[in-house]
Amino acid sequence: MDDLIHVAWLLAGILVAFTVVMTMVAYTVLAERRVLGFIQGRLGPNRVGPGGFLQPLADLLKFIFKEDIVPDKSTRFVYFLAPVIATTAALMTIVVYPFGPEIHLPIINKTIPLVVTRFDVALLYVLGVTSVGVYGIALAGWSSNNKYSLMGGLRSSAQMISYELALGLGLIGVILQSGTLDLYSIVEQQSGHLGVTGWNLIWAQPLGFLIYLIAAIAETNRVPFDLPEAETELVAGFHTEYSAMKFALFFLAEYVNMFTVSMLATTLFLGGWNGPFVHQLPWLGVFYFFGKVILFLFLYIWLRGTLPRFRFDQLMNFGWKFLVPLAIINIFLTATLQWSGALDYVNKFLKTSVGWGG
Amino acid sequence: MVALLFILFAGMAIGCAISMVAQRNPLYGAISLIGVFISLACLYVTLAAPFIAAVQVIVYAGAIMVLVVFVIMLLNVEEEEWPTRMRSLVPIAVVLAAVLFAEAAFIIYFVQASPSTPTRNISDVGLTSSIGAGLFTTYLLPFEITSILLLMAVVGAMTLARTGGLLPPRAVVVPGHQVLARDVLDPRAVNDPEPIHARTTAEVEKILGIEGVPHVSDEDLSERSVRIL
Numbered sequence: 001m002d003d004l005i006h007v008a009w010l011l012a013g014i015l016v017a018f019t020v021v022m023t024m025v026a027y028t029v030l031a032e033r034r035v036l037g038f039i040q041g042r043l044g045p046n047r048v049g050p051g052g053f054l055q056p057l058a059d060l061l062k063f064i065f066k067e068d069i070v071p072d073k074s075t076r077f078v079y080f081l082a083p084v085i086a087t088t089a090a091l092m093t094i095v096v097y098p099f100g101p102e103i104h105l106p107i108i109n110k111t112i113p114l115v116v117t118r119f120d121v122a123l124l125y126v127l128g129v130t131s132v133g134v135y136g137i138a139l140a141g142w143s144s145n146n147k148y149s150l151m152g153g154l155r156s157s158a159q160m161i162s163y164e165l166a167l168g169l170g171l172i173g174v175i176l177q178s179g180t181l182d183l184y185s186i187v188e189q190q191s192g193h194l195g196v197t198g199w200n201l202i203w204a205q206p207l208g209f210l211i212y213l214i215a216a217i218a219e220t221n222r223v224p225f226d227l228p229e230a231e232t233e234l235v236a237g238f239h240t241e242y243s244a245m246k247f248a249l250f251f252l253a254e255y256v257n258m259f260t261v262s263m264l265a266t267t268l269f270l271g272g273w274n275g276p277f278v279h280q281l282p283w284l285g286v287f288y289f290f291g292k293v294i295l296f297l298f299l300y301i302w303l304r305g306t307l308p309r310f311r312f313d314q315l316m317n318f319g320w321k322f323l324v325p326l327a328i329i330n331i332f333l334t335a336t337l338q339w340s341g342a343l344d345y346v347n348k349f350l351k352t353s354v355g356w357g358g
Numbered sequence: 359m360v361a362l363l364f365i366l367f368a369g370m371a372i373g374c375a376i377s378m379v380a381q382r383n384p385l386y387g388a389i390s391l392i393g394v395f396i397s398l399a400c401l402y403v404t405l406a407a408p409f410i411a412a413v414q415v416i417v418y419a420g421a422i423m424v425l426v427v428f429v430i431m432l433l434n435v436e437e438e439e440w441p442t443r444m445r446s447l448v449p450i451a452v453v454l455a456a457v458l459f460a461e462a463a464f465i466i467y468f469v470q471a472s473p474s475t476p477t478r479n480i481s482d483v484g485l486t487s488s489i490g491a492g493l494f495t496t497y498l499l500p501f502e503i504t505s506i507l508l509l510m511a512v513v514g515a516m517t518l519a520r521t522g523g524l525l526p527p528r529a530v531v532v533p534g535h536q537v538l539a540r541d542v543l544d545p546r547a548v549n550d551p552e553p554i555h556a557r558t559t560a561e562v563e564k565i566l567g568i569e570g571v572p573h574v575s576d577e578d579l580s581e582r583s584v585r586i587l
Binding site for chain 2: 003075077078081119120121124125127128129130131132134135138139141142150153154157158161164179180181
């Protein structure tokens with residue numbers, strides 16, 4: 001019986017997290033089109049509903065009712081499997097992110113932390129599931145039986161493997177610092193004065209944050225690292241041969257990935273739900289969390305509006321010869337600081353002299 | 359609950375394993391193998407070993423198999439033919455399979471027959487911190503030896519991949535007409551970007567009066583950067 005109640009709670013949590021994330025992802029797409037429109041001196045979609053507010057719904061309907069074309073010479077099974085893998089892998093990670101602190105639910109009188117599940121290796125789980133997501137793109141490229149798709153798939157596999165390394169190494173600094181892989185604990189450790197001074201970004205991991213940010217953009221195949229779908233060279237890259245809902249799944253996977261990557265950045269570097277007055281009003285934490293995530297999403301869109309694309313050799317050189325060594329330097333620095341106790345000293349100094357308490 | 363999950367994931371693992379052996383298409387085999395790894399990871403989770411599960415997915419499913427899939431995609435391997443000359447090996451395979459099953463049956467029998475001894479009740483086995491502590495204290499030497507082994511493998515792979523030996527990576531001549539800067543090809547001409555028109559390596563050597571301008575075939579093209587003025 002207890003088991004069943006536990007499972008029911010989990011399912012309810014997953015449902016809530018899924019709904020929230022999907023809604024926000026849908027509006028990220030709209031926001032991207034409007035912001036890009038603003039950057040490029042045009043309006044963007046503003047016809048469907050007030051200010052284009054119902055545009056995501058219209059897009060969804062259009063994707064559902066479009067004709068679904070499957071290339072004759074494609075490898076059927078893999079061709080159908082690829083978008084499923086991409087979307088599943090993208091969505092699977094949302095269960096570990098803490099959306100807010102412990103919150104008291106008034107009607108059923110229960111205090112729960114706003115995270116679907118907490119477990120010992122949450123961060124590794126995120127990295128593992130993300131690494132499986134590569135298959136979606138690689139297999140899509142291979143099974144379409146199209147040279148542009150294949151090139152896009154190969155490029156993206158190479159790119160994602162390369163930058164996964166820098167991404168993982170960039171995160172090790174945070175792990176060294178917090179001594180845990182549980183995201184909820186990592187957020188709790190970043191409370192600091194007014195919920196701001198404890199952020200990993202500020203004192204502990206500015207370099208790690210930079211590495212993570214760049215590698216994450218490459219991992220999600222976004223501008224300026226969007227070589228897998230470079231329109232000018234590859235038509236549309238790995239999803240050239242996909243249409244209707246199958247294309248929509250890839251589209252969805254890309255934006256969900258963007259969203260989860262932003263959530264991870266918020267959780268690890270920007271203090272998650274920490275912010276002023278969260279202890280008094282726990283619900284504020286949810287707004288802080290999504291506010292920070294939205295900042296990241298805006299950064300993504302901003303970059304897309306302003307930066308040109310890398311060349312492939314530049315991309316590889318940058319990843320292997322700059323980011324990876326930089327990440328190793330960051331690990332070395334963090335370990336040294338941690339071992340010598342310098343950061344503890346800074347914290348103590350801040351606490352006693354400036355009055356910033358943890 | 360746990361038994362149900364075990365049956366689910368064990369069934370998935372066995373099904374994927376059979377499919378991996380039975381598939382004629384190498385890519386389907388690779389996908390099945392990924393399925394095996396992921397089901398195994400799920401089994402590890404039900405056995406209260408989340409760290410091993412995560413590492414299983416990251417290392418095997420996320421890194422090694424990506425490389426395998428990558429290679430299959432690059433080589434565009436055709437469906438495997440049924441090797442007729444291997445027919446003679448079938449009896450041996452049957453015998454070996456029988457031995458394997460006997461071993462498995464023996465282990466199951468042994469486990470069930472032996473009196474159940476209470477294991478030490480440690481709750482943090484399988485957690486990241488306990489594994490880390492174990493790796494860096496009790497098992498430090500094996501851990502370091504394994505690390506050095508991996509490092510040697512990396513260095514070995516790099517040595518094998520550098521077929522060009524001592525070629526300067528910048529100076530390459532590709533078949534076909536091209537204009538190259540003199541200082542790129544000739545080690546003596548420092549900062550002399552005077553253009554050279556050439557079609558082949560031999561032509562470059564004749565123009566510059568030097569020997570040993572590295573040449574790149576069409577196949578290697580994607581591997582190397584070509585500096586064209």
